[in-house]
Amino acid sequence: MVYKIDADEDRKYVEEFRRLPIGEHSPGLQRVLNIMRLDRGGIQYILVCRKRFEEYVIGRMPPDRSDPIEIEDDKVFATREEAEWEMFCRRWREHTGESINRPFKDE
Amino acid sequence: MLKIVGYPDRFSVAPGETINFKISVEEGDGFDARMVRVVHGDCNPEGPGLKFVHVPTNADGRHPGKVQRIDAGSFMRVDGFPALAAAPFTFVTMLWPTLLKRDDQTLLCQWDAASGSGIRIGVAAGGRVEVTFADNGALSTVVTDRAMLEREWYSLVVGVDPANRQVTIDQRPLVPYAQTGDSFSGTFTLDVAPPAIEAPLFLAGCPMADGTVGRHFDGKIDGPALLSGLHAPAVHDALLRRPLDPTLATHVIARWDFSRDIRSLRCVDIGASGRDGVLVNLPTRGMKGWNWTGEEHSWSKKPEHYGAVHFHSDDVYDAGWETSVSVEIPADLRSGPYALHVSCGESDGEATREDYLAFFVRPPRDRKARVNRPKVVFLAPTCSYIAYANHAEHITARGVEVLMNRMVNFGHSDLYMYEHPELGGSLYDTHADGSGVAYSSRLRPILNFTAQYHSWLGGHGSAVYQYNADTHFFDWLEHQGIDYDVITDEDLHEEGLELLNGYQVVMTGTHPEYHSTRMWDAMKAWIDRGGRLMYMGGNGWYWRVAFHDELPGAIELRRAEDGIRPWIAEPGEYFHSFNGEYGGLWRRIGRAPNVMAGVGFIAQGFDISSYYRRAPDADNPRAAFIFEGVPDEIIGDFGLVGGGAAGIELDCITRELGSPPNMLRLASSEGHSAMMLLVNEEFGPVPPNLGGDQNTRVRADLAFGETPAGGAIFATASIAWCGSLSHNHYDNNVSKITANVLRRFLDAEPFAGGET
Structure with missing residues (x-):
């Protein structure tokens, strides 16, 4: 049976991901990410780079290529890591119903 | 964009x-x-x-x-084809449709897009055979009510009587399934009679008013033929018999055998009239046909089993701009x-x-002009x-x-x-x-x-791959x-x-x-x-x-x-x-990469890279030139590609696959993550420890070996290596090792090939 993300069990990985969104993850975090990243409906969230190494936004690629990619222009990220954190927070909410409510970087 | x-x-x-x-x-x-x-x-x-x-x-x-635009989609065209609408005819073929959600696909047509006239036999959305007659823009289409299934072979026989505006369609699956209903046999009358036109004949595509070829077919076509006169569906079986009934042979307008000249673009008409077709935009040839049995896997050994061409609506060879x-x-x-x-x-x-x-x-191409080359x-x-x-x-x-x-x-x-x-x-x-x-x-x-x-x-x-990754090396050379x-x-x-x-x-x-x-x-x-x-x-x-x-x-x-x-x-x-x-x-x-390069593919992972640790062979005197000025234990723990010199795709020395026995393992990478995974061909039963965090085989071997003729092989064994060359203003151990190797390799002194 495929693992179901459990807020109580997996909450410890949230901070791990925030510290290092791209890199070597603990087995527990990697499992959470693998499950979060598989959309069985065929939708793929993507990182749209508007200016190389400067400006990123999130996009949504539909299952059918004849449909357009939807781009979220309203939220611009300066690094890929910031966008990764935004995506993680959304997916955490989707899987657990909880909001993380933490910025990527502490003030 | x-x-x-x-x-x-x-x-x-x-x-x-x-x-x-x-x-x-x-x-x-x-x-x-x-x-x-x-x-x-x-x-x-x-x-x-x-x-x-x-x-x-x-x-x-x-x-x-x-x-400038690309007109994608493959098809067969036959120029100088006689006007089909001049007399009754029968089209027979085997087909294997592969994308039946697409509407308006063409199997065969003779169509003048400028006047909007012609005959088109095709497949409507969902997999139903359709026939269209057109006369100067007036269109009439009939369509069956029995859909074909994707990736199943069908015999299709379409009798066309243009003057009487009638078509008979017979569609039979090669493999019948219960409760499916994908056979059809019936006759239709259309509202328009198509005029006889001078136009090329097309398979799997149709000329469009804008000058492109569209309405492509996705799937295989095998053994298409046109016969004069109207024939019962049994004619398809008769056509396949050897020797061909001479009476039937006299009816052949054209009969294309795709198992001939598979290496070429030519579609040979094995009828008497030599109406060869030409394939455009590279549909796939050497494809098994409806009669493939599995007894032979090579089309050159049994071409009669490879009579299919697989057409795709997105094939392209030359944009032709x-x-x-x-x-x-x-x-x-x-x-x-x-x-x-x-x-x-x-x-x-x-x-x-x-x-x-x-x-x-x-x-220069002229060898004599190649003087003072590097x-x-x-x-x-x-x-x-x-x-x-x-x-x-x-x-x-x-x-x-x-x-x-x-x-x-x-x-x-x-x-x-x-x-x-x-x-x-x-x-x-x-x-x-x-x-x-x-x-x-x-x-x-x-x-x-x-x-x-x-x-x-x-x-x-950097997230570079192939060409742009190679520019890291161009830069270092410069x-x-x-x-x-x-x-x-x-x-x-x-x-x-x-x-x-x-x-x-x-x-x-x-x-x-x-x-x-x-x-x-x-x-x-x-x-x-x-x-x-x-x-x-x-x-x-x-x-x-x-x-x-x-x-x-x-x-x-x-x-x-x-x-x-x-x-x-x-x-x-x-x-x-x-x-x-x-x-x-x-x-x-029998020619594993190891035979050529001394190392062969072992693992891949696309996020982060790692480093190499010096191995005992680095101290072999034969490798001394490589490590001149490089006393370091750790090599390449930096770089633009994943942060290390060992990453993306890794190779290692494997004697059993042909790595020469004298290859020195100078250094091996370690510390790879769970996402650096052993490649498929390296295991039989799937092991649970595929990742670099659990599998010692997941590593790049920095390697060197001499060849018997006095030459040598140096292998970095990692796609990420060149991403580390420019680190610290090109002053780093990856750069030094590469420079040391190149310097020695440019020295004409032969490497020792004898006993060591």
Whole structure:
């Protein structure tokens, strides 16, 4: 049976991901990410780079290529890591119903 | 998005020759051009940045430009065909449809788009056969009510009586299923009688009013024939009998046998009239037909089982664009990597308005003109560039984010690629019907064969892959002041060993994965004669490809039997149609990469890279020259590609696969993450410890060995190696090791080949 993300069990990985969104993850975090990243409906969230190494936004690629990619222009990220954190927070909410409510970087 | 795209008519050009560029400009009516030497195409701010050197040529300046489009989709055309509507006829064929959600697909037509007249037999959405008669714009269509199934063979017999406006359709599945109802037999009367017209005959496509060919068919067609007169469905069986009933033979208008001349574009009419067809846009040949039994897997051994052609609505060979600018290459220009920089305005967050259309200047073709050449040559892996041309697995496959272990990057090029499937896929992609892309060509815009392309696939950081990753090495060579020649895979395929003779050192790119047999043979022969190979990457000499006899710049791959396969060739379709050779991994014909490079593919992971730790063989006196000035225990714990020199795809020494017994394991990588995974061909039962965090086989072996003829092999065994060369202003242990090896390899003193 495929693992179901459990807020109580997996909450410890949230901070791990925030510290290092791209890199070597603990087995527990990697499992959470693998499950979060598989959309069985065929939708793929993507990182749209508007200016190389400067400006990123999130996009949504539909299952059918004849449909357009939807781009979220309203939220611009300066690094890929910031966008990764935004995506993680959304997916955490989707899987657990909880909001993380933490910025990527502490003030 | 991209506002300017284009391609050259060749990847390799000699001094004094002309190279033609075909450009499409989406904004305005012109573009600026200038030729540059490509030094560094990676704009990662952590690295040395973009470096191009202007080379004055006749191309400098402004040129008129316009929008040019690609007319994708394969078909067969027969010119000079008699007017079908002049008399009753019967069309028979076997077919295997593969994309029945698409509407308006053509099996056969004779159609004059200008007047809107003709006859078209096709398939409507859902898989129902339809027939259309048209007379000067007046259309009448009939369609069956029994849909075919995808990937099932059907016999189709369509009797057409134009004057009486009648058609009879008989559709029978080869394999009947219960509760399915995919047979049909019935007669229809249409409202329009088609006039007899002089027009070419088409299979799998239909001329459109705008001059393109559209309404393509996705699927296989086997044994199509046209008979004069109206015949009962049993005529299809009679046609297949040998010898053919002579009475029936007199009715044959044309009968195409796709099992003949499979290597060519010709479709042989085995009827008496010689109405041969020609295939356009490279539909896949050497495809098993309706009668394939599995007793033979090679089309050349039993061609009668390979009578199918697989047409795709997104096949493309040559975009066929008009030349926008021709560049005369100066006769005294250094060999090397170059590009035509084209621009139509300033780029911004919404659009990129420039491109670097890459090509290489090779040494003069005339051997006598090759005087005072450098002793070192870079073999530009153009087969691999073509194999990866417009690599779109991030679009055509799902699950890529999991494999990359991070979000999938889409730059302007990727957004453009998404909206323009007519660019054609790479050998990694699948067609719209799910079948694998087995052919790829360079005669079309290739959005990832350019400086500044940052891939969804490359390691975190620079995220470069193939061509743009190779610019890391160009930059290092330039920084070291190395004078080097460049030849391409296509040059090596055409000219063989003779092209390598005279060079002491061959340097590869970061990922020289695809090789033809002639290329492989030439390289091995050169090494066996004392050549020194610097294998600067990982996963080299992996897949076998074939070039076409008639079509320059097209290669074929069959993803047969084993290996990392983004799609899997159908059973019985493992042999190249271009040359009849068995396709797939070189390893599967007894030529593992280890035989050529001393190391072979072992693992891949696309997020972060790691480092090498010095191994005991580093202290072998035979390797002393490599580590001169490098006492370090840890090598390459830095770099633009994933943060280390060991990453993306890794190779290791494996004696059992042909690594020479004298290969020294100088250093091995370690500390790989769970996402650096052992490759499929390295295990039978699937082990649970595939990742580098649990599997000691997951490692790159930095390797060196001498050859019996006094030559040598040096292997970095990692795609990421070259991404570390520029670290700390080029002063680092990866750079030093590379420089040490090149210096010694350029020394004419033979390596010791005897007993050690």
